[in-house]
Amino acid sequence: MTQRTVAVVGSGYMGGGIAQVLALGGARVALADVSQEVAEKNLERLLAEAELFVSDGLFPEDAVRRLRENLWAAPSIEDAVADASYIEEAVPEILEIKHATLRRISDAARQDAVIGSNTSTILIATLAEAVSNPGRFLGVHFSNPAPFIPGVEVIPHAGTTAATVETAREIVALTGKHAAVVKDVTGFVLNRLQYALFHEAAQVVEEGIASAEDVDTLVRTTFGFRLPFFGPFAIADMAGLDVYSFCYASLQTSFPERFATPGILKDLVDAGKLGTKSGAGFLQIPADKSQDLVAYRNKAYVAMSGLLKELGPSPAEEAGLDTAHTSTETR
Known part of the structure; x- marks a missing residue:
């Protein structure tokens, strides 16, 4: 079976965790950030983190070896996405940054590459404005901490193709997690429910109950x-x-x-x-x-x-x- 080639753009806490589980799932994963230096620094952090997870019994014994084999730091976003069949964007939750990053990704990626965003709050249709061929774009929202939370929101916008949704399901399955497909509305499902509970809890405390x-x-x-x-x-x-x-x-x-x-x-x-x-x-x-x-x-x-x-x-x-x-x- 051909190894899936993946890119994760944004190598911070969330992006790094997503890259870890994709690489442990057997994908060849390119890690990209604002520079190769940042990507390499975060790659070393992820390997050191994995060693700790192995010693704590949280990752399998061969996790570090598999990560070294499957995870690499790309010189640029363009280099990372050039050959990828799936790309996960995980940059900061700021619309301007996401739009600029998604434009770079869609300009450099293969036209048939599926692009997912790890946004937790921004409407997918709004992000899709920056993507050429937006039918290949959707939300693929992992939760924090990505290595250990087993659920993932898959969020197509109105123009997302069925084939794109199926690819996203396959990516989630590769990580051993569970996909739930939801509509593109403010807060999606996860945060709509999470913040409803928090809102009521905050009122209980404010009222002195x-x-x-x-x-x-x-x-x-x-x-x-x-x-x-x-x-x-x-x-x-x-x-x-x-x-x-x-x-x-x-x-x-x-x-x-x-x-x-x-x-x-x-x-x-x-x-x-x-x-x-x-x-x-x-x-x-x-x-x-x-x-x-x-x-x-x-x-x-x-x-x-x-x-x-x-x-x-x-x-x-x-x-x-x-x-x-x-x-x-x-x-």
Whole structure:
């Protein structure tokens, strides 16, 4: 099988991490930046980082050797992209910088090369304005830290071809990660959901309902504890959509606009589709699978508890405990 030739433009923290996982996935990866000196410096950083990851058991034993074989620092952006079949742009989140970089990439790259942007906030259609043959362009948004977060947003704009989306899926699969294809709207999906949670959490703290430390504790140890295994729709289906409907009605007594019942939820409940107990909801999980689902859930949560005990408290959790202890002593 022919080795895939890839370029990553932007060798900083995100771009470097993306280059690592592509190279470990077997691609030949050119790393480019504002100069060859910067690219070479970051290449050495990535190799040293990989040695540490290997010693900590985070990367496979042969990771450094594979990175040395597959990852190289290009003299320029043009040299990096010249022979690449896929190019990932990962420069700073500033429109002018991204536009200038994408123009250089699309001018120097093969006309059939697929170009992905790692933007987390800028509309893909806006970035596509700087790309010749924009049907080959889309968002391919890795999360921080790129070597270890397993999900990737794939974001086509209105003119992106189906073949381009398929290539992006193949690139994500090469890294061993999971692709989710979403539409080109402000915030895409990942940040729209992430910032919705943060916005509500910030209001809780501003209103004096709970401290930042206590909010973090609740998120980590309650609904956040479920999220590595189940997304919000699976969780709602298991809880019962009728229960969710009742809870929305209760929340509306104090927050009528903020917690208006979603129309999609109301429609399912009115149709008697209440989740796993009825065999249909947001997800089509047959009712006869509910016991298997509960057994998996319980096993997963116990395993997560064991992992957390094994790892011990994070530095952030320890700092929160120290802050709470100091606050109590000074009252």
